[in-house]
Amino acid sequence: MARWEADATGRLREAALELYVERGYEQTTVAEIAQRAGLTARTFFRHFADKREVLFGGTEALREQLVRGLAAAPESASPLQAVAAALEAAAAQLGRHHDRSRRRQSVINAHPELRERELIKMASLATALADGLRRRGVGEPDATLAAEAGIVVLRVAFERWVAEPADTGLSRAMTEALAQLRTVTSAG
């Protein structure tokens, strides 16, 4: 992707987020997003299918990060240790912009249709992790259980991280949530 193209994506994302927070998601049009970014609606549609997808444009990169992190875990790692390595890699990608993530989450939380889209995205990430675990030779149901547990940890950690006013680190939140999941599942 040429540099100006990458900039267009970023500018459209930032413009959309600003407008969703200022005016509300429903009230914002693609034309307004493009205008705020100093671009045309035509350019908008070269990058995103619609105004909802502007909020989910990072999914593919996140999935790749998770899968690469998983593949890079040592062979000796248990399924959950490999998932932890994937989460660590994802945190490096996902945890870069605390304020932007906070704003994005506030828009998503306020709209059931966006929460559903987020849910479907998370399920697709769990499927990618389970596929990756099976490629590492992990059988079922362990691959699915470890992958789904990993996505639960990612979600809980992400929600806690964005709920904090200052950026205390997504990686740290992931580590804590994973440790807490281990405690919860080992009790009794």
Next chain:
Amino acid sequence: MARWEADATGRLREAALELYVERGYEQTTVAEIAQRAGLTARTFFRHFADKREVLFGGTEALREQLVRGLAAAPESASPLQAVAAALEAAAAQLGRHHDRSRRRQSVINAHPELRERELIKMASLATALADGLRRRGVGEPDATLAAEAGIVVLRVAFERWVAEPADTGLSRAMTEALAQLRTVTSAG
């Protein structure tokens, strides 16, 4: 609900499932479902919003079963033990009709929009479990982690149960999946 009303619901569900398996979900109309059940389309719409919802009519009963099972767990139970009691109660409800569940799952698996609806249903069950755990005095993130882990177990167990040609018991599949989750999360 009067007895004939309850029968109408059951007859519409069975008719819909038969037609979805025979002709395909997209090809089946509400008029055909009503006709197969010996009822009118008008009666159909008194029971279900549309042909998709026929497949998800049991969600409310399942949620109540889960929440009741959770509330009935002894006070001394850990969050995950309480969730296990909820799953046990759900299995009694959900595990009654192996063949029907198998057919329903085959229809859902074949259609992305139905899989998404199922995902959203599962998320709502996890929310209900987390709410129930907080009512039992469980704090965060433990309530969310235990609830989400429980729904992962329910999904994995249900999928394994319906994948088997004979009914080996959903309750047993739940117990096994929960034990396996504990093993996976305790490793390393």
